Amino acid sequence: xxxxxxxxxxxxxxxxxxxxxxxxxxxxxxxxxxxxxxxxxxxxxxxxxxxxxxxxxxxxxxxxxxxxxxxxxxxxxxxxxxxxxxxxxxxxxxxxxxxxxxxxxxxxxxxxxxxxxxxxxxxxxxxxxxxxxxxxxxxxxxxxxxxxxxxxxxxxxxxxxxxxxxxxxxxxxxxxxxxxxxxxxxxxxxxxxxxxxxxxxxxxxxxxxxxxxxxxxxxxxxxxxxxxxxxxxxx
Ligand SMILES: C[S@@+](CC[C@H](N)C(=O)[O-])C[C@H]1O[C@@H](n2cnc3c(N)ncnc32)[C@H](O)[C@@H]1O
Numbered sequence: 001x002x003x004x005x006x007x008x009x010x011x012x013x014x015x016x017x018x019x020x021x022x023x024x025x026x027x028x029x030x031x032x033x034x035x036x037x038x039x040x041x042x043x044x045x046x047x048x049x050x051x052x053x054x055x056x057x058x059x060x061x062x063x064x065x066x067x068x069x070x071x072x073x074x075x076x077x078x079x080x081x082x083x084x085x086x087x088x089x090x091x092x093x094x095x096x097x098x099x100x101x102x103x104x105x106x107x108x109x110x111x112x113x114x115x116x117x118x119x120x121x122x123x124x125x126x127x128x129x130x131x132x133x134x135x136x137x138x139x140x141x142x143x144x145x146x147x148x149x150x151x152x153x154x155x156x157x158x159x160x161x162x163x164x165x166x167x168x169x170x171x172x173x174x175x176x177x178x179x180x181x182x183x184x185x186x187x188x189x190x191x192x193x194x195x196x197x198x199x200x201x202x203x204x205x206x207x208x209x210x211x212x213x214x215x216x217x218x219x220x221x222x223x224x225x226x227x228x229x230x231x232x233x234x235x
Contacts, residue, residue, distance in 0.1 A: 032059025036129050039100045047073075047080045047101075057093065066093040067167065070224040071197050074231070076101060078163050078193065085110065087161040087187075089150065089180060090168020091122045091136050098165070099126060099134030108133040110157055112150040114141045114169060141169055149179020160187055164194040176203040181211050192234050199230035208232070 035056035039048045048056075053072050060066055067075065075094050079086065079101040086098055088111035098109045111134065113119035119138045126134050139150040150169065161184075166177050177196065188194070198204045199221060208230060211217060216235045222228060 028059050028061050030059075031055055032061075033129075035059055036096070036100065039097070040104075040129075042101075044105050045080050047077050053097075056097065060093045060096075062092060067197065068224075068227040070222065071167075071195070071227065071229045072097065074195055074222070074229065075165055078195065079107075079109075082107060082163045082193075084160060084162030084192075085158040086163045086165065087157070087184065088112065088165040088167075089177065090166075090170075091119060092167075094165050094167065095122050095134055095136060096125055096129065096131055099131035100129075103131055103133035106133065108135065108158070110161075111136045112139045112152055112168070113137070114139060114150060141173055143174075144179060144182065147175025147179050147182075148173050149175065149183055152183055157184075158187070160189050160192075162189075162192050164188065164192070165197075166194050167197040171198075171201065171203045176207050178207045178210055181215060185215060188234050190234055194230075194232040194234075196230040196232060198227060200228040 035052055038052050039056070042048060050069065050073060053076060054069060057066060057069060057072060072094070076097055079098040082102060085107065086102055086109040088095060088098065088109055091111040091113040095109065095111045102109055113122065113136050116138055119136050123136050137153055137156070139152055141148050142151040164180065166180060169177065196204060196208060199208055200223060208219065212219060218233045218235055220231045222231065
């Protein structure tokens with residue numbers, strides 16, 4: 001029988017795959033643009049509702065790598081209010097979000113990224129949406145004594161950070177995310193906060209254990225439906 005549903009399915013099968021892909025990309029791109037515009041129109045210090053963050057995440061589309069919604073919400077809450085510079089380890093959707101929320105208040109985000117093509121994509125997006133005060137620094141991963149971490153441009157970076165978004169380098173890196181403390185720990189004053197994503201994963205849990213034994217830190221764990229993160233305050 002020739003029902004409207006059958007007709008639609010036949011039509012869908014007839015549309016060439018590249019055309020379908022382009023239509024999907026255009027839809028995601030519009031979703032992202034609209035969510036960015038909504039966040040951009042918030043009053044300074046206001047935190048975007050979860051529903052807007054969900055659309056932002058959907059439109060960005062880097063599934064499997066981009067921050068999960070609860071971590072994104074925590075990043076947004078902190079970026080909307082933090083008083084000092086932000087360090088980000090591993091760039092992406094969070095870089096754009098922090099630029100929109102902190103950058104508009106004149107608070108700078110410094111992001112370290114080891115993949116050149118990825119850093120170019122994030123920079124292009126920052127430019128497209130005229131996101132202020134967000135810098136992405138391409139920093140290769142290099143060997144330190146006992147671990148690998150970003151070759152951070154120490155002379156360019158601020159002497160103090162109030163907030164760290166710790167979502168890189170990738171887990172396969174020797175020592176994982178551990179390098180933050182030995183390389184830049186001296187720039188994290190008392191009261192500064194580190195948001196460690198995936199904090200219950202084996203590698204990240206070990207990093208957290210080492211940090212806590214080596215420096216004074218208070219840790220609050222957040223375990224949700226789609227992942228975990230830790231809010232770590234230096235004391
Ligand atoms: C977990 S991601 C960082 C995500 C970022 N906080 C966000 O919300 O988008 C950590 C690192 O993975 C790498 N990465 C991101 N997207 C990738 C992709 N599609 N393929 C391969 N590596 C990717 C980048 O080097 C990035 O710094």
